Amino acid sequence: MLLYAGFVLLVLVIGGVQAQEGNFWETETQTCVRYGRTGDCAFYGIPCLEKKFDCKVVGFPVGYGYRFCSKIVTHYEEFDADGKAWIDDVKKCLTKALIPIYKSKSYTCPLLKTFGMDTYPVCFAQAKGGGGICKVIRTNKEALQNVWGASGTQGEDSSTFLEQLLVVAQHCMCSYDLAELHQVVGATKDVYTKVLDLSTTHWQKTPEGAILADCESKALQGDCAFYDCLESRWPCGRTKFVQREAQPLCEKLKKKAPVFTPAGQEWVTKFTKCMTRSLLPAYKAESLSCRYIHNLGFRTQYQCFIDTDICDLIENRQDDFAAWYVFDVVSDWRFHQELSTILCRCHKFEGGTRYKLKFSSLATTQLKQKAKVVDQSSSADSQCTSQGGKCQDYSVRTCAAGYEDNKCGGNELRKCCLACDSSCESNQGTWSAGDSKCSDAGGQCKIDSNYCHGEYQTEMCGGPAGRKCCVPG
Template identity: 75%
Template structure:
């Protein structure tokens, strides 16, 4: 037996020596097959890791193999559609890297950049099980279990769930699907998980003590507040404060003259909403740059809605001004999230509404016109008959609040209660008791409105139903 084994090894050695010119080709064929089938082996020592030798912290082992293994661990938690989708994602991710595996021009850093960027496209374009917008309704928790990473590989571990979030946020733009409200709920839950992860990991102590005038700047909507936040928690030019928050605040105020007088009032409200909402991050005793980044997007999304972005862009001058100014913001998430809101505003122009279109130049989803799927029906009479208006409550804040079961169409359409000049004056008077909410970084509104975060009581003026919505 020992002799046979030794003889076999000797024969294999001779065979390998004779075929050494084809040995690498055989290995490459095997790895290519792993890549085409979505096998985790493609990332490991036999293939991608062997080729690039990036070690534990590199992309092949630290990200690719790690998350591929998590898919296998949680695979049985998915239903049939979920399994079909995640199978297509797994294959998409490995197939995208086959040209890189065969290339000789990539290094570990460039491999990591390409590998991380490939996830967003695969989450968006993988149609197994009907695509992510369908699958997320019944597979939210398994997806979070796979992509809800710990801090093992640093802040980049958070990017995968953020990419899923960006796709899910766009799902409600397809008004033809059933169960659309589940997409909104899933997006909120995923956002909460993203913020939880970035709160738990990568936190650091502040670099500067709280400055006495910084809270005043935040409450007044002063763009200089972003300098306060950056100095207390330096995150650099690639994160929210310097990449998006501050330049948008400064440019939209600088170019205020291109907006209507009503638009200029909107600018004041929006910029003040942003700085107030970020105040808790400034005051925190420890914070991660990843949390500030994601929290900034969350508050920005909420501030667009709370300050009536849908009504704001109904004026063509304001619409032009907004896109003219916002072009200075280069982060893809900003354009995707703003466009997602606009596509759901039900803005009619010659039988069209806003939908999303990918711009390869701006590498962002921008708005375009698309045919309207009219959600109105005879069921709306219950709302319109009392002077109300049926609208998508997830992108519009209603001053007097919403009532359920009085509108037709999908479940996101609710009845915005009528509010005339007397009602508006009454609600404005409530604002005198809102200072505690403002200092907490929140916005006061009737609690039948959607809060992208959580409501807290006792911080707002007015009736008991008027509560403080705090993002996060």
């Protein structure tokens, strides 16, 4: 009897251990597939993905997948109910996408890393739990930053997840029926600031070239050769912003300027100058990171599109065609997503077109499609239009004379752009003579009722006290 009891006890002990490790009859592969289907962090680790590919601590399975999955678990209680539901969906989406890779024998560690990191923006966008990212980011901004911030970094790639989250969330701004649209705009601005802070704090290095007066002159003139100067002083390589995006776009714009109308050619000059002048402070910095230049470049580009009135540019059919003809030179998905975010929110115009771009990072393809043009006009706009103003989304349009609140219908981003008459235009020309401090800081001077995607600084612009310098970041 004692022998039987001891045998039963032994079976129970062994069974208990096996139960903890999974189903008694499961093979290792079946267990890992189950982890992948349920979003279990163990899928990335030594029992599964890492065991098969042996990419070491800096590889994707342990260095990124498991590390960020563990951070989700650590910060899980910081999310509200909607945030938790969305996070649960994201975890499952990320691991499910990697199950075919786990079963495959044809992947190397570098390919695994590329595929694994590319799944993040897809899953951020596809996860619908809690109402999706457009709802979750409004009340879970800090928790999201805590999870995908770069603490315990494995290198510059650690910031890409937060950058991808940012771009996906920015696309929420195209949802006109979203009552809290202004909160999404504010949240994405805060995330962008966090991204810049991270890339300022981490991965710093000293310059490899001296500051040249000729290079400063090129920046102020909007000369595309300035990007050679920037790359020489801060060499970041062909996969980063300067060589991958900024310089090719600048050169293509200058080369193809005749394709634009005369007004469009003026826009080309304004935009290229805005870009090079805004990046001049980064060129002159004494300590910087390539990741910072990369993210500042996108922030600057976004702001320059707005400050040079790209919404007005593409209302002309010829300029609309020329812009997209030129922009095709840029392959970066983030460029097209951010640009389409601005364009989808431009005011309706007669007889024109509006484009949105869908990007599949897995297939590395871009699909340009006609987008729905939304007419936001309202009877409440008469308070603005009766005095010669125009109601528009102030976060994607710069208004020379400034904005007034409570004179337009629709969401809280629609404000009244006051008419800029001949006296106003004359003042702008006079005031701009005192803008050198702002230009040297890489900023743009404007009436502070305009939205600034960076931050306003005082005593750097000509004109009245309300005219301030908007500095990216």
